[in-house]
Amino acid sequence: MLRYTIRRLLQLLIVVGVLSLLLFAWLRSLPGGPVSALLGERATAETRARLTEELGLNDPIFVQYIKFVGRALSGDFGVSTGVQPGDPALDIFLQRLPATLELSILAIIIAIAIGIPLGYLAARRRGSVLDNLSVVSSLIGVAVPVFFLAFLLKQVFAVDLGWFPTAGRQEGGIDATRVTGFFVLDGILTQEWDAAWDAFVHLILPAVALASIPFSVVFRITRASVLDVVDEDYIRTAESKGLTTPVIRRRHVLRNAMLPVVTTIGLQTGALLAGAVLTETVFAFPGIGQALAIGFERRDYPVLLLLILCSAGVFVLINLLVDLSYALIDPRIRTRGGGH
């Protein structure tokens, strides 16, 4: 297991390395560029040329790349030219990471906490009103674009009804102490309950919007998986033992039904960032997704490069975690190749 984990982590390094090369080349080939973004349309040719030279953009691309890798290895990913001009890209990343993590974790919790029980119930009452309603709602969840759902939630629950704040991570007026950068956690740690609550309330609408797709997928996979498992021979064996329904449900049905669901949750968690770009933009939520959106708009190469690389790394890491947790639930994988 340990050797497997190490091998996978080495693969992660290779993935990030190759991706950095591709990204570097791709970003440079985009029309426009940081010079126009920084100086605007009306700058003179002379200032443009000077800035281009200063930014090192006249060097051949592979020289630029090698310089970038050299600096990156010492922790210098360059300075933002568009998102927060002048700030080091790494600072922007570290400062925004907790926001997106907080949002993603809540979204995944919502998706799992509703998706799995509902999927189980729908399967057990196949064909019932509950089943049909939840299948339809999960279809809507997948089909409706995330940004549209985000706008709709914002308009109805924040603007019209006023139940939730419309934007941001926390009200400006609240006196909150920063410890970890996770605002809800900070509030709890410092016992500033109002700050924690306010940060939590800010998370709800974007998290619901972000959860729509993972919820739908988790629900559908759970439902399909439970339907498969209840017809298995070993469930009949469990019934023939006279076990009570709760025991059969917990020990025999759910454990087996969870195998594909765990994979799904991992893949969906990895894919959350795509949704986060849209949701964070709609709710002006200062996370990674918003930074990516602004970064593309303003051709902020250093920030884009770092954020995309880190996102890819996170994606691969989550997949590794899923594979490891899979081995925990499924003994058939645990023993394959090791020991027996």
Place this chain on the structure above:
Amino acid sequence: MALLEVRDLSVVFKRKGEEPFTAVDGVSFDVEPGQTVGLVGESGCGKSVTSMAIMGLLAKRGVKVSGSAKFDGTELLTLSDKQMRDRRGQELGMVFQDPLSSLNPVISIGLQVAEVIERHRGLSRKEASVQAAELLDKVGIPDPKRRLSEYPHQLSGGMRQRALIAIALACRPRLLIADEPTTALDVTIQAQILALLAELVKETDTALIMITHDLGVVAGLCDEVNVLYGGRVVERAGRHDLFRVPRHPYTHGLLASIPRLDAPRGERLSPIRGSVADNIPWTQGCAFAPRCPNAIDTCVEVTPAMEPDPVVAGERLLRCHNPVEPADRVEQEILT
């Protein structure tokens, strides 16, 4: 009074938009303590459904079970779900066909055996595990303590079937139903499993219902045999009587279709014509008539009743207008 008295048991499957399908059509038989009764027939003859109905394992929706199945005087078919659960695993045990798919792949063998003891004996997990190890030892699984923490995929097919037998016998049930317990196993393992079942059943005076399509299993194990066709018993006799003088043309056909080593070279197998797919319900005439070499006009007009054999002596019931003459019988050396 027999331990299990099945009377006129019928099972009808009703699916929305489909014609109701009668899988079991008025089956009756008795099982005494310590007795082994065989239910024999091709796939689709209703033998498995009969056992599932007795165990209360059929789906609640879309299935209509009628008739009676009295276990030690208690009507099983009308018991509540909870009362049935209290008996399953405790007084009624069942061994299934495919040992790999019948064991839960993600739960250790130890827990799969222990949980049934835990449930019915009210023991702690630890005490139940000790008993589980003893059971595994008893069914012939070597190194039982180590096996407790292993998973089904780590056991061989024969070992898995032994584990399933341990599960079924864990609480010393008075009735054991074995549904084709050897079909999925190698021939050498089949014999071992059958010997094990026979030994355990004898030792504990357990009644055994053996469901099989394999007449070799019947010959080796059963005291009494019920031959099923189209959801009805068509012939019932002690195994010696049945093998010596098969009277129903279907039973005769089953025996004749077994390949024999001592048959003259070049002689072809004599299969039963047609298939169960040609099955017709027992509404008018005999369901076997379309496939029957002995069929006469009466067979398609009048449904035969289950009656004592008019010609051959012995305890035999027969559902046939024109049984096979005893002289026509195929010599059966399986028994000798």
